Amino acid sequence: MAKPLPIDGLDPDRRLRPNARRILATRIGEVWAYGPAVTHPGRVRELHDMRIACKRLRYLLEIFHVAFPTDLEPFIGEVKGLQDVLGDIHDRDVQIPMLHEHLARLSARDALAARGLLRDTRTMPAPVRAEVEFDRFRAQLLQAGTSAERPGIQALLDMRMRERDELYERFLADWRRLGSTGFRRRLERALGL
Amino acid sequence: MARAWDVHGLRQNARFRDAAGRVILTRWREMMSYRDGTLLGEDIEELHAMRVSSRRLRAAMDAFAAAFPERSFKRHLRSVKEITDTLGAARDLDVAVEGLTALVPTLSERQQVGVLALIDEYRRRRVVESEHIAELFDRLERDCYPRRFERWVARHTGIDVVRLDPRPPSEDG
Numbered sequence: 192m193a194k195p196l197p198i199d200g201l202d203p204d205r206r207l208r209p210n211a212r213r214i215l216a217t218r219i220g221e222v223w224a225y226g227p228a229v230t231h232p233g234r235v236r237e238l239h240d241m242r243i244a245c246k247r248l249r250y251l252l253e254i255f256h257v258a259f260p261t262d263l264e265p266f267i268g269e270v271k272g273l274q275d276v277l278g279d280i281h282d283r284d285v286q287i288p289m290l291h292e293h294l295a296r297l298s299a300r301d302a303l304a305a306r307g308l309l310r311d312t313r314t315m316p317a318p319v320r321a322e323v324e325f326d327r328f329r330a331q332l333l334q335a336g337t338s339a340e341r342p343g344i345q346a347l348l349d350m351r352m353r354e355r356d357e358l359y360e361r362f363l364a365d366w367r368r369l370g371s372t373g374f375r376r377r378l379e380r381a382l383g384l
Numbered sequence: 385m386a387r388a389w390d391v392h393g394l395r396q397n398a399r400f401r402d403a404a405g406r407v408i409l410t411r412w413r414e415m416m417s418y419r420d421g422t423l424l425g426e427d428i429e430e431l432h433a434m435r436v437s438s439r440r441l442r443a444a445m446d447a448f449a450a451a452f453p454e455r456s457f458k459r460h461l462r463s464v465k466e467i468t469d470t471l472g473a474a475r476d477l478d479v480a481v482e483g484l485t486a487l488v489p490t491l492s493e494r495q496q497v498g499v500l501a502l503i504d505e506y507r508r509r510r511v512v513e514s515e516h517i518a519e520l521f522d523r524l525e526r527d528c529y530p531r532r533f534e535r536w537v538a539r540h541t542g543i544d545v546v547r548l549d550p551r552p553p554s555e556d557g
Contacts, residue, residue, distance in 0.1 A: 257394050343500075
């Protein structure tokens with residue numbers, strides 16, 4: 192996670208507003224610094240870092256709004272909207288690899304179960320072993336393994352990947368709309384920057 | 385989501401240091417007001433509200449860092465971060481269980497098997513997270529951390545939590 196940039200020139204014994212302006216100017220710059228990178232859906236880290244930057248900015252606007260005469264609520268709402276959709280993308284970016292790992296764990300458990308069954312059949316006397324047919328082996332493997340769990344996890348994985356694509360499209364549309372409506376400029380003006 | 389508590393006495397022309405004390409102590413008390421409900425574990429919304437408050441507190445601390453000496457600030461921020469992270473691990477599992485449980489009826493019987501097994505696994509992990517939360521708050525109590533935190537804020541901002549008297553918003557808004 193990207194660390195917030197340090198802010199110089201703060202004076203805790205001065206009024207809230209001049210200090211808040213300095214802090215907010217830096218944090219606004221941090222959000223927009225990710226602009227060029229996040230126009231590609233695969234930039235997982237940058238999308239995550241932009242979410243954190245949005246979160247910081249939103250909370251700061253909520254904390255410092257009392258120091259400004261302009262109503263900051265509409266700006267807070269827009270930043271929150273961006274943060275929320277980025278948060279939903281991040282949830283999928285965390286869940287998708289976890290589901291892949293879960294499927295891999297299921298495979299590993301199946302392999303272990305199969306090895307166990309093969310070992311058991313190998314120790315049987317040859318005439319008995321000959322009687323161990325494929326169907327019986329398969330039934331035992333199903334019982335010992337995890338194959339029954341796989342379709343549900345695969346369906347979940349497919350669902351999360353579809354959602355991720357849709358969410359990214361929504362984010363991109365929101366981000367472009369903020370750009371085309373001069374959101375940053377309007378926010379900075381409201382803060383007297 | 386639980387509403388943020390109003391910050392008493394915070395005015396437009398406030399001094400940065402004074403505002404720091406008021407906001408941070410209000411968010412601190414707000415967060416701690418959910419501790420008993422979180423430890424009881426009967427309603428997952430209690431833990432959620434505590435986590436949201438802890439994030440508000442962290443944000444307030446970040447915003448007002450300049451009002452505190454760097455070393456002690458970092459130490460206290462680490463403690464608050466530990467609370468947020470510990471609650472976060474449990475909250476993630478609560479959300480996952482809730483989401484997957486709602487999804488189950490929409491799946492075919494064949495697909496339900498795996499998702500139900502995943503829910504069981506998340507529930508087992510959630511029990512472990514509850515133990516971590518209980519351990520953390522036991523330790524904080526043993527170390528008298530709540531009182532130390534409030535005194536530290538008072539020392540650097542001049543705001544006393546008893547006189548500030550932070551309270552939850554009234555029911556009628």
